[in-house]
Amino acid sequence: MPWIAACSADDIDTEDLIRWDHAGRSYAIYRSPDDDYFCTDGFCTHEAIHLADGLVMDYVVECPKHNGQFDYRSGEAVRLPACKNLNTWQTRVENGQVEILID
Amino acid sequence: MSHTNRDYALLGRDARLAEEIGLVSAQWYHTDLPRKVMKELMTRSDQPAIRDTIILFSVMIASAGAGIWLWPSWWSAPFWLIYGVLYASAMDSRWHECGHGTAFKTRWMNDAVYQVACFCMMRNPVTWRWSHTRHHTDTIIVGHDPEIIAMRPAVVARLILNFFGIFELWGNAKTTLQLIAGYMPETTKSFVPEPERKRAFLIARIWAVIYLGVAALAFWMQSILPFMVVGLPILFGSWHMVMTGYMQHLGLAENVLDHRLNSRTVYVNPISRFIYWNMNFHVEHHMFPMVPYHALPRMHELVKHDMPPAHPSILSAYREIIPTLIRQFKNPDWFVKRELPASAQPYRAEYHGDLEPGAPTPGIAGYDAQARPVAAE
Ligand code: FES
Numbered sequence: 001m002p003w004i005a006a007c008s009a010d011d012i013d014t015e016d017l018i019r020w021d022h023a024g025r026s027y028a029i030y031r032s033p034d035d036d037y038f039c040t041d042g043f044c045t046h047e048a049i050h051l052a053d054g055l056v057m058d059y060v061v062e063c064p065k066h067n068g069q070f071d072y073r074s075g076e077a078v079r080l081p082a083c084k085n086l087n088t089w090q091t092r093v094e095n096g097q098v099e100i101l102i103d
Numbered sequence: 104m105s106h107t108n109r110d111y112a113l114l115g116r117d118a119r120l121a122e123e124i125g126l127v128s129a130q131w132y133h134t135d136l137p138r139k140v141m142k143e144l145m146t147r148s149d150q151p152a153i154r155d156t157i158i159l160f161s162v163m164i165a166s167a168g169a170g171i172w173l174w175p176s177w178w179s180a181p182f183w184l185i186y187g188v189l190y191a192s193a194m195d196s197r198w199h200e201c202g203h204g205t206a207f208k209t210r211w212m213n214d215a216v217y218q219v220a221c222f223c224m225m226r227n228p229v230t231w232r233w234s235h236t237r238h239h240t241d242t243i244i245v246g247h248d249p250e251i252i253a254m255r256p257a258v259v260a261r262l263i264l265n266f267f268g269i270f271e272l273w274g275n276a277k278t279t280l281q282l283i284a285g286y287m288p289e290t291t292k293s294f295v296p297e298p299e300r301k302r303a304f305l306i307a308r309i310w311a312v313i314y315l316g317v318a319a320l321a322f323w324m325q326s327i328l329p330f331m332v333v334g335l336p337i338l339f340g341s342w343h344m345v346m347t348g349y350m351q352h353l354g355l356a357e358n359v360l361d362h363r364l365n366s367r368t369v370y371v372n373p374i375s376r377f378i379y380w381n382m383n384f385h386v387e388h389h390m391f392p393m394v395p396y397h398a399l400p401r402m403h404e405l406v407k408h409d410m411p412p413a414h415p416s417i418l419s420a421y422r423e424i425i426p427t428l429i430r431q432f433k434n435p436d437w438f439v440k441r442e443l444p445a446s447a448q449p450y451r452a453e454y455h456g457d458l459e460p461g462a463p464t465p466g467i468a469g470y471d472a473q474a475r476p477v478a479a480e
Contacts, residue, residue, distance in 0.1 A: 016138075016142065047128050047240060048128065053141070054393070055142065055145045055146075055393060057147070062145075062204075062393060064391075064392070064393050065239065065240070065392065066203075066236045066239060066240070066392070067203055067204045067205065067392075067393060079204065079210075080232065080299070081232075081233065081236050083296065083298070
């Protein structure tokens with residue numbers, strides 16, 4: 001399972017997220033208020049809307065379409081209409097690069 | 104001629120067709136805005152909604168109090184009219200904004216006002232949350248949007264009776280009774296997921312207890328006064344909700360994927376803005392539903408270069424709506440396609456922006472110019 005460099009740590013503002021596409025799959029990479037990094041699948045589990053246009057508040061990301069919400073650390077769906085959890089992916093920061101462990 | 108050749112049924116023919124041609128759960132046009140600006144606009148705050156909620160509930164209590172005090176004199180009527188509009192129209196916009204979860208920053212505040220507003224409107228908080236979710240996914244997509252309020256051609260009597268809350272009260276009371284009995288129609292099930300349905304039944308039953316209490320009080324007092332406070336305001340206070348609600352989409356395009364073509368932004372007076380909680384910026388709301396009501400005027404300023412010009416008044420909007428509804432009796436495919444300013448991104452074919460008024464609407468099978476000749480436009 002390789003670690004893949006996704007972006008520079010500075011590419012993401014604190015309490016924000018960006019979209020990252022890799023090998024035909026789309027992800028969302030988050031920088032938390034404490035400057036920790038997390039990664040989930042990019043698309044909401046309610047409908048095929050990308051979370052990259054959503055809002056990060058603390059450890060929750062709001063889907064920009066219907067405000068389904070997820071805890072991006074665990075992927076847990078915490079507000080309807082999102083009912084299904086998001087997949088999460090392990091992250092680390094190496095030499096200023098955010099890396100994602102892709103299986 | 105008042106028959107319709109469109110099939111608005113949620114599980115009907117045009118629902119299937121819309122799905123087949125990719126109109127369902129589709130990608131929609133968005134005006135480009137820098138991420139920083141979007142984040143700033145989406146930022147939540149409790150303060151504006153707390154202020155507005157205090158004003159709203161204070162005026163409701165004062166007007167209902169005056170109405171009760173002066174009852175049964177006709178002098179109580181103006182107070183009931185004020186109370187009614189707040190109960191049945193302002194609560195509609197509170198239902199709406201709190202349903203989106205954007206009015207307040209604090210979640211329990213959104214949820215609490217949402218529940219109160221649902222009770223006033225007699226809208227089940229579960230079924231209506233999901234119906235509105237669908238309205239945002241498939242805005243004015245025939246057969247998928249459960250919140251299309253005027254079919255083509257329109258049923259005029261219904262549009263008029265809506266001002267008196269007749270269908271709102273009748274429809275919501277009927278739904279509540281069905282839910283109390285543990286029944287949910289298949290069409291509603293099409294947008295309410297299974298695990299959610301039990302909660303819809305439970306809330307309807309809690310309401311039943313409250314309404315029984317109001318009825319017992321009315322019986323004991325031998326007066327309809329308790330129902331003037333709970334329930335009946337839907338009949339005499341819905342008119343503002345209907346007046347503003349008709350401006351949202353009526354006369355505009357169906358089955359397109361660009362909110363600039365199917366939604367309308369209208370400048371309204373400050374009192375209506377308070378009652379309607381800024382939903383007069385309706386194109387903006389649909390394009391960016393996570394922007395709270397209090398940020399919509401700012402958003403409007405930032406995107407208006409990419410929008411058809413806002414209507415300057417309610418009257419101006421109705422000057423567009425009424426002739427269009429009349430024209431749709433002859434040709435249900437007629438709609439208003441508003442001009443974009445030179446600064447705007449043009450309507451694009453991939454969002455069905457090439458649809459022209461009077462041309463057959465994509466995803467509508469029933470329109471058959473051969474079978475029913477259309478008057479020359
Ligand atoms: S698409 Fe994400 S909540 Fe609906």
